[in-house]
Amino acid sequence: MFVTKIQISNFRNIAQSEILFDRRLNVFYGANGQGKTSVLEAIYLLGTMKSFRLAKTPDLVTWNASHALLRGWAERDGVGREIALYLGKEGRKARVDQKPVTRLADFFGNVNAVVFSPEEIAMARSGPDLRRRYLDRAIFSSDLGYLLLHHEYHRLLKQRNAMLKRGSRDGLDIWTGQLAEAGTRLMIKRIEYLAGIEPLVRRFYRDIAGCDEEAGLAFRPHLTSPERVAAEGNGALLALFEAHEAEELRRGTTVVGPHRDDVDFVLNGRVIRTHGSQGQQRSFVLALKMAEIEYLERLNGAPPVLLLDDISSELDPQRNENLMTFLREKRMQVFITTTDVSTLRLAGIATHASFHVSRGTVTPS
Numbered sequence: 001m002f003v004t005k006i007q008i009s010n011f012r013n014i015a016q017s018e019i020l021f022d023r024r025l026n027v028f029y030g031a032n033g034q035g036k037t038s039v040l041e042a043i044y045l046l047g048t049m050k051s052f053r054l055a056k057t058p059d060l061v062t063w064n065a066s067h068a069l070l071r072g073w074a075e076r077d078g079v080g081r082e083i084a085l086y087l088g089k090e091g092r093k094a095r096v097d098q099k100p101v102t103r104l105a106d107f108f109g110n111v112n113a114v115v116f117s118p119e120e121i122a123m124a125r126s127g128p129d130l131r132r133r134y135l136d137r138a139i140f141s142s143d144l145g146y147l148l149l150h151h152e153y154h155r156l157l158k159q160r161n162a163m164l165k166r167g168s169r170d171g172l173d174i175w176t177g178q179l180a181e182a183g184t185r186l187m188i189k190r191i192e193y194l195a196g197i198e199p200l201v202r203r204f205y206r207d208i209a210g211c212d213e214e215a216g217l218a219f220r221p222h223l224t225s226p227e228r229v230a231a232e233g234n235g236a237l238l239a240l241f242e243a244h245e246a247e248e249l250r251r252g253t254t255v256v257g258p259h260r261d262d263v264d265f266v267l268n269g270r271v272i273r274t275h276g277s278q279g280q281q282r283s284f285v286l287a288l289k290m291a292e293i294e295y296l297e298r299l300n301g302a303p304p305v306l307l308l309d310d311i312s313s314e315l316d317p318q319r320n321e322n323l324m325t326f327l328r329e330k331r332m333q334v335f336i337t338t339t340d341v342s343t344l345r346l347a348g349i350a351t352h353a354s355f356h357v358s359r360g361t362v363t364p365s
C-alpha cells in the first residue's frame with residue numbers, strides 16, 4: 001500500500017501544495033511550527049477521515065478560508081485509487097474515484113495509516129485516556145465494525161446522560177439495557193484485539209530489549225473484569241449500572257462503563273506506568289507499534305503506511321536502529337518529520353525523498 005501523491009489546499013498553514021511521494025521513505029524537515037505535522041495529518045485524514053491530534057474540522061481549515069480540500073492517490077496490489085476529502089462548515093465529505101462515499105466501507109482500507117508520535121510514547125506513563133484512545137484507534141484501523149459500534153455506544157451514552165440530567169427514571173432502563181448491550185460488545189472487541197496483538201508485542205519487546213522480560217497487555221474494563229464480561233455478558237455492565245444508578249441520577253451523567261476502560265502495559269507482571277523505567281516504557285511502546293503494523297499486515301496482506309511524527313528525539317540510537325531495521329525488512333512506506341535530519345538513522349533504507357517545509361511550503365530537496 002502506497003500513497004503516491006497528495007494535493008493539499010487550505011489545510012492548516014498549507015495554502016496549496018502538491019507532493020509526489022517516494023514509495024519507501026519520505027522525510028520532512030524544517031523548524032518547529034512550519035507545517036511538517038500538517039502533511040502527516042493530511043495523509044492520516046485521507047486514510048481515516050480523522051485527525052490524529054483529535055482536531056475539529058474548523059481547526060483544520062486555514063484561518064479565513066471557507067474549506068480545505070485534500071486529494072490523495074493511493075495504490076494497493078497494483079490498483080490505484082483517488083481519494084478526496086472536503087473539510088468545510090458542513091463537516092467532512094469524501095469521494096473515492098470521484099464518486100461520493102455513501103458507505104464507510106468504500107472509504108476505509110484505501111490508505112491504512114499507523115501513527116507513532118511523542119504522544120504515543122507518553123501513554124506508557126499517562127492516565128488511561130491516551131491508552132484508551134490508542135486502543136480505539138488501533139482497533140478502528142483493523143475493524144470497521146468497531147468504528148460503527150463505538151459511534152453507537154457514544155450515541156446511547158449521550159441519550160442516557162440527557163435522561164440522567166433530567167433526573168428522570170422514566171424509560172431509563174431501556175437506555176441502560178441498550179448501553180450495556182453495546183458496551184459489552186465494545187469490551188469484547190477490545191479483549192479480542194488485545195489477545196491478538198499480545199504475542200506480537202511480547203516477541204518484539206524481547207527483540208528490542210534483548211532480554212527475557214515478558215511483555216503483556218492487561219485489559220482493565222472500568223470497575224469490572226474481563227473474566228466477568230466473558231462469563232456474564234451484558235450482566236456485568238448491567239450490575240455496574242444498577243449499583244451506581246443513585247449516584248448517576250444525582251450527578252446527571254453515566255459514571256461507569258467502557259468509556260472509562262483502561263489497558264495496563266505490563267512487564268513480568270508489573271505495570272510499567274508505575275514500575276517501569278523510561279527506557280522500558282519507550283521500548284514497550286515501540287514494540288506495541290511494531291505489533292500494530294504486523295497485525296494489520298497479516299489482516300490485509302499489505303503493511304499500512306507509517307507516519308513517524310518527530311520521534312527520533314524520543315528514541316535513543318539503539319531503539320532508533322531497531323525501528324529502522326524493522327521498517328527496512330517490512331518494505332513499507334514511511335513518512336517521517338524531523339527538525340534535525342542528522343538525528344535520523346535510516347539504517348540502509350537506500351531510496352528516499354526529502355522535503356524542506358517552511359511556512360507551509362513543501363519543497364523537494
Ligand SMILES: Nc1ncnc2c1ncn2[C@@H]1O[C@H](COP(=O)(O)OP(=O)(O)OP(=O)(O)O)[C@@H](O)[C@H]1O
Nearest residue numbers: 012013032033034035036037038059060061062063
Ligand atoms: N487552521 C490553521 N490555519 C492556519 N495556520 C494554522 C492552522 N492550524 C495551525 N496552524 C499553524 O500551522 C503551523 C504548522 O503546524 P505543524 O504542527 O504542522 O508544524 P510542524 O512543522 O510539525 O512543527 P512542530 O515541529 O512544532 O510540530 C503552526 O505554526 C500553526 O500555528
